[in-house]
Amino acid sequence: MEKERETLQAWKERVGQELDRVMAFWLEHSHDREHGGFFTCLGRDGRVYDDLKYVWLQGRQVWMYCRLYRKLERFHRPELLDAAKAGGEFLLRHARVAPPEKKCAFVLTRDGRPVKVQRSIFSECFYTMAMNELWRVTAEARYQPHRDPGHRGGSQPKRRAPSVRPSREKRQLVLKRPKLPSGFQGRVFKSQSEAVDMMDQIVHWVREDPSGLGRPQLPGAVASESMAVPMMLLCLVEQLGEEDEELAGRYAQLGHWCARRILQHVQRDGQAVLENVSEDGEELSGCLGRHQNPGHALEAGWFLLRHSSRSGDAKLRAHVIDTFLLLPFRSGWDADHGGLFYFQDADGLCPTQLEWAMKLWWPHSEAMIAFLMGYSESGDPALLRLFYQVAEYTFRQFRDPEYGEWFGYLNREGKVALTIKGGPFKGCFHVPRCLAMCEEMLSALLSRLA
């Protein structure tokens, strides 16, 4: 018991220190003080090698800054809030390609002109996460949201700030909050109406009519579901419903629908999680049907663990641990070199993606969250051992002790293949989200032991 406590304590410190170093990297190198928003194309030492702004990553960084500002006292600092607000303003002004249409760009120029648009929902999802979290930060700062008079559309009732009484720690935070610039109140509030309006649009695209996404209808294209879609929606359901009874109620059925859809990706008598299935939950033919992404399954795993925890569904929890945690780890962990493969084929054939055997940072950060959460909720020591195994590999292989942040892309053998710290798909998100969540879970485990 004392040994366990010591190991947990050591990891809590290691994780917390790493979070500080990682955030220092982004705070130092990524802020665009001229246009707002963030540079994410950063070389090993943090130098900007491209100034394009990827909307996924802009939204994620706003979300991350607000989340840390809101949840961890040592990050409750004006520089985080100011940068998040400047990022939020940048998104409000520029993310949508042709307002009042809701479709967001995939990538913008430094000053916000659209460069590319994807025919999917993900830019809009990260936009929603950013806006909701931005509102939470300022709502907790006693800014009472009210409807934006210029708000378009609007089937939803007026939104109110979560009414839960802040904890002692939160009340302390409130006292320390920076003075917000005048005129910000309306904006803050707008960010929540933006979030809810955008959520409704996303749900409409996914469940009613995808035609607004601009995908052509082709007779040979099977109606398939990527697991990313219900995962992302489930993530938004949790985001919007946190300490918000009204929205939690409004999206409860949607949350159950998402969970059911994710669970449909368990195929072959429970022996494989497949990334793409037919809309009625059957395996698809060819490479598309056999495609597997172990890190994504593990991420879905912890989304589902949270869902089962909210629903108090212990049977679901056990099923999720078996199929979304243990199964992808068993098939996806490289016995020769360690680390999780990026892609696999369910029949064991060679994937067609050139990067299939590479080791990417995010499957490993998702795996750390999943196993620590699985252990926290089930108490099964096998899951704690897997957390340690993944965390040891991850800290050894991905960290850059010289310049901070993590490398994102290793070859199969674990050697750094790309020295960049950020790029079109890697920003300030998976690493600090993992570290902050693990720090919180480790603290809770230590409290339980005490």
Next chain:
Amino acid sequence: MEKERETLQAWKERVGQELDRVMAFWLEHSHDREHGGFFTCLGRDGRVYDDLKYVWLQGRQVWMYCRLYRKLERFHRPELLDAAKAGGEFLLRHARVAPPEKKCAFVLTRDGRPVKVQRSIFSECFYTMAMNELWRVTAEARYQPHRDPGHRGGSQPKRRAPSVRPSREKRQLVLKRPKLPSGFQGRVFKSQSEAVDMMDQIVHWVREDPSGLGRPQLPGAVASESMAVPMMLLCLVEQLGEEDEELAGRYAQLGHWCARRILQHVQRDGQAVLENVSEDGEELSGCLGRHQNPGHALEAGWFLLRHSSRSGDAKLRAHVIDTFLLLPFRSGWDADHGGLFYFQDADGLCPTQLEWAMKLWWPHSEAMIAFLMGYSESGDPALLRLFYQVAEYTFRQFRDPEYGEWFGYLNREGKVALTIKGGPFKGCFHVPRCLAMCEEMLSALLSRLA
């Protein structure tokens, strides 16, 4: 001299035998005898792991079969012609997404229903190459093309078969040609009107109005030119103009325009070939502007060598050898492990593509062609040594002595990363084109020495 002759002779035999082995692989494994066209998703041993049909690869395989049938007596066999015709029929029936519109699909189901459409010109280019080459094969077989009565549009005059008198070898081939099925005459002819009509459409998209490709106009997207576009057009100019005075004349100015546009990709005082430049030939900012693809530059190199040879432009030839052959090789050859990097950044920064350091088969087959052609045309022994260097690496690392054909994807160190022999982007094209062209050039060099 004798030593040189022996080495050339040995390589000619090695290359010729390898071509036979490679073609045996595709002839055995890739034919879809039910629907026509070709399976290209083939595992190491030739097993079909997906039955999707990628239009680029369908067109390329039709072209390759016809080309070999037409150029090399040992491939003048009914099984090649029949398979090419069945592939051509499949394309005629299915490639276009919504006839009479000319836009072709990127990928089709096995039975020809469109799955995905790209907003670029390449499916249409390979369709054009296939149709023109199919017409040549049958035209040389004395099938006199005439206009298809059902032909749509049509600003171009009636096409006639090339009027050049066939060489003795070709006349021999004609005598041995298989009996064509009745009713094929009209079809054959259609393939040429298809080729010319499609060429006109492609030129219209590239030089006049790209709106038919379906790309959105976005204010942040710079008007950039990918080197692939003028390269592909130059390749078509050569294809359509071969032994066809009328079409050669018709596209002569286009050919010069393409060459000028490709040459604009030489930047930084002649010290770098960049994949993307602005439409008026300036370097673009960011990763897009710094992106380099050494194998692609080498391929452009031999396209330009052929162009300079047709134009009798010795100054251009020398410039091309310096900038499109020697420069990409110097910067792109991996001094540590051998082989050409897939992508590079002109400032020496880390590329953002995960596969940048991998060694792909096609840059190496293009480099073999480029150096042997450079040597054949200039007589510079340094280029012959580079041919040997690349060819030794390529034969050692990519060949599969066990099952035939080449592996396509090695890691940086030269280890096979993907065991597939064909996939969404690898079919029956680069390897046999390289081997057939090298065999022809080596024969010509040996004749000169004799």
